[in-house]
Amino acid sequence: MRGAVLHTSPGELVIEDLTIDKPGPNEVLINTTHAGLCHSDLHFMDGHWPVAQSMVMGHESAGVVAAVGDDVTYVAPGDHVITCVSMWCGVCRMCLQGKPYLCLDADSMRSGRPTPSLTFEDGRPCTAFAGLGSFAEELLVHERAVVKIRDDMPLDRAALIGCGVTTGLGAVMRTAAVPAGSSVVVIGCGGIGLSAVQGARIVGATPIIAVDLVASKLEMARTLGATHTVDASEVDPVAAVHEITEGGADYSFEAIGLSATAEQSWHMIGIGGTATIIGMLPMNSEVTIPGGHIIMSEKKLQGSLMGGNRFRLDMPKFIDLYLDGRLKLDEMVSATIDIGEVNDGYAAMKAGETLRSVIAF
Known part of the structure; x- marks a missing residue:
């Protein structure tokens, strides 16, 4: 599959051929349909925030479940989903206080698997930004990084809800x-x-x-x-x-x-x-x-x-607002691009020429 990788920071994204693993326990494999270009990625690409080397960027995406690992009961193949960086364990102090977006154990769900989820063609491991790596044709994520959504929601608009709109x-x-x-x-x-x-x-x-x-x-x-x-x-x-x-x-x-x-x-x-x-x-x-x-x-x-979200509760409600005409998303999409145009999309964002560019896979 293709993915947009940041090898050095500051730096631009490089389109690479990658191999993605099969889903393990509590993991979901997603065919990415759309990913939004969020300004937050630029903070890492421009070197204002620290980031690991050789990382698939992107964190605002929607897609269709392709396969699930053992113990996954929340979603099944064919379900439409939005991904979210606000993974939650459900048992830490912040989760129990009703603040799952501040989960103290979220990193274990981002990097807790025994083998790399992504590898380059030569076998070297590649990491996924925020445990997602949305600028790729497929995503392998923890089940608590997804929310199931109604099938009549356009996935190119649903991707925006994954970060910017919810925030x-x-x-x-x-x-x-x-x-x-x-x-x-x-x-x-x-x-x-x-x-x-x-x-x-x-x-x-x-x-x-x-x-x-x-x-x-x-x-x-x-x-x-x-x-x-x-x-x-x-x-x-x-x-x-x-x-x-x-x-x-x-x-x-x-x-x-x-x-x-x-x-x-x-x-x-x-x-x-x-x-x-x-x-x-x-x-x-x-x-x-x-x-x-x-x-x-x-x-x-x-x-x-991330807007203090409880995303499995909030995002379906935001979708209802959009489909009811109270939340406007169509007007916010300036361009639909291919993964190979991702650097051009960010250049346009920096120049103030676009609101949101959306990658269509």
């Missing part, structure tokens, strides 16, 4: 639990930010302010639910948000992953507000906020990992 919606609905009528600002109108905009619309927030530097992304934000847009290349975005909200937003969401915009998200909220960081800040970066604000204004700064 953005979940940050609003689960991490911040935004009440109806709250004012919301979203910084960054890529796939995750636009999903946060949609989450704010779905829960009934108002106003919903989208901030970006690219006019086309701001236009799309209005299409997906923003009531106001701020072009940060033309005005001070913090001042603009305070003017629109008459004193600061109730909730802000940073969906870029930069210290400067994380700090802006703090300054955009008003007294009693909550700033949520969704973007992957570089590992060695720092965020500085005025100490006096924390107590005197009772403002909050928090992170959101």
Whole structure:
């Protein structure tokens, strides 16, 4: 099978011929139909986050179950599934607290098998990013990395729910639990930010302010639910948000992953507000906020990992929202590409030319 492998970081992906193992106990073999290009992979490809050498990248995918290993009862061959990085053991302290996305034993499900799941033609082992490796024609994953979905959901749209959509919606609905009528600002109108905009619309927030530097992304934000847009290349975005909200937003969401915009998200909220960081800040970066604000204004700064998801519960509901017309996914797909065009897809993302490119296998 073909897979897109990152050999060095920073570096580009190389299309390689790989061999995939048969499913062992608790494993599922999937024929990948579609995989989304998520900006999170770029943090590793560009060297901002550490990553192993010779790794199939990608983590946002959907497909059809081809085979299952011993002890697998949740899915069967022919089932349509979405994969998710939020594997969960079900028995650790975080899982028992209802936070499976913070599972303390997830790594054992990503790398616990006795033999490599992927090998190169010469027999060398190849690893799979986040235990998934979605940029490949087949996936061999732990059964707790998949959710079974209804057959009438288009798999190219379902792939988006595997990460970006769930992260953005979940940050609003689960991490911040935004009440109806709250004012919301979203910084960054890529796939995750636009999903946060949609989450704010779905829960009934108002106003919903989208901030970006690219006019086309701001236009799309209005299409997906923003009531106001701020072009940060033309005005001070913090001042603009305070003017629109008459004193600061109730909730802000940073969906870029930069210290400067994380700090802006703090300054955009008003007294009693909550700033949520969704973007992957570089590992060695720092965020500085005025100490006096924390107590005197009772403002909050928090992170959101994968939208605080419980993906086997959340993703089927997001699919229902899409099929009911309340969640818009068609508008978010800018291009459908072949696996051989994956580097071009990421180049277009970096240039701000696309929202989501989807690989069709």
